[in-house]
Amino acid sequence: MAPSRHVHALIITALIFALIGAVRLVTFNIHYFDPFNNGIRDYEITDILFSQLRDPERVDREERIVLVHIARPERAEVARLLNLIGSRSPRVIGVDILFAGRKDAEGDSLLAAAIARNPAVVLASNLAPYDDERRGIPGMVYSDSLFTREARSAYTNFLAGTDRTVRLFNPFITTLTGERERAFGVALAEAYDPNRVGLLRWRYGDRPVRINYSGGYRRFLRVDGRALLETEDEEPLAVFRDRIVILGFIDSQQPDAPIEDRYFTPLNEAYTGRSLPDMYGAVIHANIVSMILDGRYIFELPPWLEALLAIVFTYVNVLVIHAIYHRLPDSYHGVTRIMQLVELFCFFFLVALLFYHFRLKIDFSTGFLALVLAYDIVMIYESFIRKRIPLLNAPDHE
């Protein structure tokens, strides 16, 4: 008995996924292809949605967070700023600066005193480099003990280097020494609304969280630290009352502004290829805080469900393309290509729509790739494989 069309479709589907697996295995492990690989690896379809499909005219203002720009982190200046800001009872002051070691005695003592005077201060720390052998973070890099004695610390690392797009962050990490650390944004949000962080912990635990960027620097209240120190008026300080304050490097957003502590994000207008980093670390932290406080997380399908969807999608397409191959052999090429284009367009639109309106991210790149490959694999199967394996043919099949 000849195999049914479903059996053929299953075999072709399996071939497609085997080819995709082989291509990924080969290309992603050959150093020669590195530039190509980097481009592909650092790209997600939702980047297009963040960078191209948002309405740039609309700015969703965030009133709970104030960003304070510090051009040069002179310790005496930071101490004066902390005293000024702290005098207006902010909910929390996040200092996105690592004060490694001791420098001048006067500046150090002023800063230590300012931190001790302001219990609302959260200092930046860093995760120590990942230990490959022990498979974990061995410890933390804190500011000098002179400053951390009286203050909390939270790590400012994102799940990406300065050369990659920052999409994820780890809200909590347990180091190899058993210490449970929290991210800078989480520590700030916790000081403002602990219940929201409880919700985050319940939903994600130690798993990475995708950052739902609500916008760039324009949506946050901003103050220049130097101007604050130079003015004698009291009124400019009123902005800090009951707000989350983040001190860090937040220069102008011009292309020629310093690259220091500046990262690629999905909001970058150039979503593939070369471009300039578009967002300062402090603004990313502010976006994280805003996301946690609003509870506006990005929903993701579990990997198994995405894989199942891709397989079903491919299988159905192979069934149709295979049928076209046999029933419309003369117009196989044209009909299949048009069908692929229309499907790609519709599915891209659907993925975009789900992300835009429901914050549901579906990674359907494998399904798209399978759809593109289906045309050729059906032809290879029919003209090459099937002819050589009699078991796949009806007794009268040529």
Place this chain on the structure above:
Amino acid sequence: MNKVCILLFLPLLLCGQPQDVPLVMYAAGKIDYEGGASGKSIPVYTGIYLTGQGRLSLGEDASLEAISGDQFVRLTSPGRYPLSDLFAEEARETGFIDRFINFVRRGLEQSGTAEDLERAYQENQGNAQGNINGLGDAGLSGLLPFGGTLFPLPTTFTWPGDNAATSYRIRVVDSLTEAVVLTATTRDTSLLLDLSGLYLQDNHRYYWEVFPNAAPSSRPSRLGAQAPAVAGTRIYFTYRDRDRSQVLAPVTGLPMYRGTASEAQRRLLEAMALEEADYLYAADRAYRDGLAEEPNNPIIRRAYAAFLSRWNQRSLARNLIRTR
């Protein structure tokens, strides 16, 4: 029924109101808010709500960013700005479907035929060109000189008119140090400057920009929207203390240049050589002189149109060809 009405409209009543009061997101320099809810003039700082229908007054070098609802406004020029004008109109909203279709259209244009590629390239010129901060053809149309290198010669700076402007302030600024080399105010839309008389350094980069001195009713630009034609566009140029004849020497020595009886053809050759050496303003003058000699010469018209198109003056280029 009443319950349904309450459920439908209560969220509308609860949401949105506080967000509609303009909030100052960033303020630097001397800024006052006059005639607001308090009726007095108050200094403006980050975090202040601008209540009532007052007027913002910005001093020299002051800048302000504010949001009302989801409308963002940035002010960087000195002047007085009635709040009712700043947030009077709803920003033109583009729906998700429009943005999606535009995105796909751009993608198709950039991956299509050679002709489509050229069109896509031209549409992106405004962002791609190094010497302009972003406004593309709309920001460059009618501006002269539009970049390149300038000789130490009398140069006419030209810009398009603004109906609301009573006068214009033009500045020439050192791009490295931001030192202002020249500031002048004029009622006309052009100004003749002898560059040899200015304190410009050889091989240094400068930019020039012009601001309409707006009447009180004129509105500042909203970020992301179509900006007024001239305000805020910086045009970078390099000043070189070099003789024009020196640049043209390779061309004027050619037998073709010396042998031709046509002055227009000479200007055409000069224009090409000047553009090649990045003297765009001088090249533009040469093309114009050539056209003045022979207005109907199709070669000069097309060469000039191609030149203008290459340098972001696409509207002028189109007109030059269409009038034929």
